[in-house]
Structures are given as structure tokens and as C-alpha cells.
Amino acid sequence: AQSVTQLDSHVSVSEGTPVLLRCNYSSSYSPSLFWYVQHPNKGLQLLLKYTSAATLVKGINGFEAEFKKSETSFHLTKPSAHMSDAAEYFCVVSDRRDDKIIFGKGTRLHILP
Amino acid sequence: NAGVTQTPKFQVLKTGQSMTLQCAQDMNHEYMSWYRQDPGMGLRLIHYSVGAGITDQGEVPNGYNVSRSTTEDFPLRLLSAAPSQTSVYFCASSRTALESPLHFGNGTRLTVT
Numbered sequence: 706a707q708s709v710t711q712l713d714s715h716v717s718v719s720e721g722t723p724v725l726l727r728c729n730y731s732s733s734y735s736p737s738l739f740w741y742v743q744h745p746n747k748g749l750q751l752l753l754k755y756t757s758a759a760t761l762v763k764g765i766n767g768f769e770a771e772f773k774k775s776e777t778s779f780h781l782t783k784p785s786a787h788m789s790d791a792a793e794y795f796c797v798v799s800d801r802r803d804d805k806i807i808f809g810k811g812t813r814l815h816i817l818p
Numbered sequence: 819n820a821g822v823t824q825t826p827k828f829q830v831l832k833t834g835q836s837m838t839l840q841c842a843q844d845m846n847h848e849y850m851s852w853y854r855q856d857p858g859m860g861l862r863l864i865h866y867s868v869g870a871g872i873t874d875q876g877e878v879p880n881g882y883n884v885s886r887s888t889t890e891d892f893p894l895r896l897l898s899a900a901p902s903q904t905s906v907y908f909c910a911s912s913r914t915a916l917e918s919p920l921h922f923g924n925g926t927r928l929t930v931t
Contacts, residue, residue, distance in 0.1 A: 737916050749922045751920070756916070807863060811858075
């Protein structure tokens with residue numbers, strides 16, 4: 706079955722410094738991969754998605770992610786963190802085998818002033 | 819556009835009671851799913867459906883039933899509530915499981931005492 710592992714449960718960065726949120730996936734078939742963000746007491750919003758086109762995917766709010774098949778990774782990055790980026794981020798995988806859309810456990814991003 | 823509508827927003831149940839969480843979408847999406855969100859666990863898939871008349875189990879299906887008699891509606895039934903089912907429940911829909919982003923309802927906060 707497909708799965709995702711988010712390697713850090715909490716990440717703290719200073720405002721204006723780069724953000725790296727790590728995600729490894731497991732899938733027997735060509736996966737689709739997504740990143741979602743959930744701000745405190747808010748719903749979930751799609752940041753970006755990979756669906757077998759370009760391996761470097763650009764999303765909203767300056768975020769991007771690179772699909773690396775050889776490393777089974779889909780890490781999320783942003784060049785310069787903003788206070789408004791403080792939220793919980795979820796890496797998500799689905800594949801062609803069974804239509805299950807599986808979430809990772811989440812990474813809470815803290816932005817230090 | 820209403821999108822995905824979940825009711826109720828809040829619910830308190832006693833152990834052993836049953837109830838149904840309602841979910842409706844007006845986007846003509848074939849794929850619908852239910853998740854529960856618990857701290858540190860991300861969103862875990864309970865049940866999902868790829869179209870009217872078709873449902874399947876997700877990661878944590880025990881204690882929950884679903885049906886999909888129409889494209890629009892996907893209710894989640896708790897048969898005999900237990901304290902372990904205290905959680906925030908999200909309904910989501912998308913055009914397809916593989917490539918389309920999920921649209922989420924606003925969630926139902928359920929407490930079982």
C-alpha cells in the first residue's frame with residue numbers, strides 16, 4: 706500500500722531564511738503527490754501537486770517541490786520564510802492501484818521573528 | 819458555490835450512541851472520502867467512494883459505515899460511539915483520486931464521553 710513519511714514533526718526557521726519540509730513516499734505505481742497546508746483553526750488548502758509532468762513543481766505563496774523518483778522524495782521548499790507561513794503542512798500520495806489518498810502525519814512549521 | 823458541506827459542526831455523544839455525519843457536494847465530483855484528524859496523526863482515511871454505489875475501506879474503517887446512493891451525498895455513520903472516536907472529521911471530494919486536488923468540508927468536531 707502507498708504511504709508517506711514526513712521526516713520532521715516540527716521545523717523552526719527564522720523569518721527570511723529558507724524552508725525545507727521533508728517527505729518520503731512509498732508507492733508501487735506511478736504516484737501523484739500533493740502538499741496541503743492547514744493554518745491554525747482553518748481548513749486545508751492545496752499548495753501544489755505532482756502528477757507525472759515536470760518534476761519541479763511550483764505552487765502558491767512561493768513554495769515549490771521536486772519529485773525525485775530515485776530517492777522516493779518530494780520535499781517542499783521556499784527560499785524565504787514569512788510569518789504567515791506558520792502552519793501545519795501535509796504531504797499526500799495517491800496511486801493508480803486503489804484510489805486511496807493517504808496523508809502523512811504532518812510537519813508543523815514555526816517561524817521565528 | 820457551496821462546495822463541500824458538512825453537518826453538524828459540533829457534536830457530543832455518549833458512549834454507545836449512534837449518529838450520522840452528513841456530507842454533500844455540489845461539484846459533481848465522483849470521488850468522496852472521509853478522514854479523521856487527531857493531533858500528531860495527520861489525517862487518516864476512514865472510507866472512500868469512487869462513484870455512486872461504490873465504497874471501500876480506508877486506513878481506519880472499524881466502527882464506521884458509509885453508503886453512496888447519489889453522487890452528491892456521502893454520509894458517515896457511527897454505529898456505537900466510543901471515546902476513541904473523539905476527533906475532528908473531514909469530508910472531501912475531488913474529480914478523480916489520482917490527479918485532482920481534494921476539496922474539504924469545514925469539519926465536524928465530535929466528542930464522545
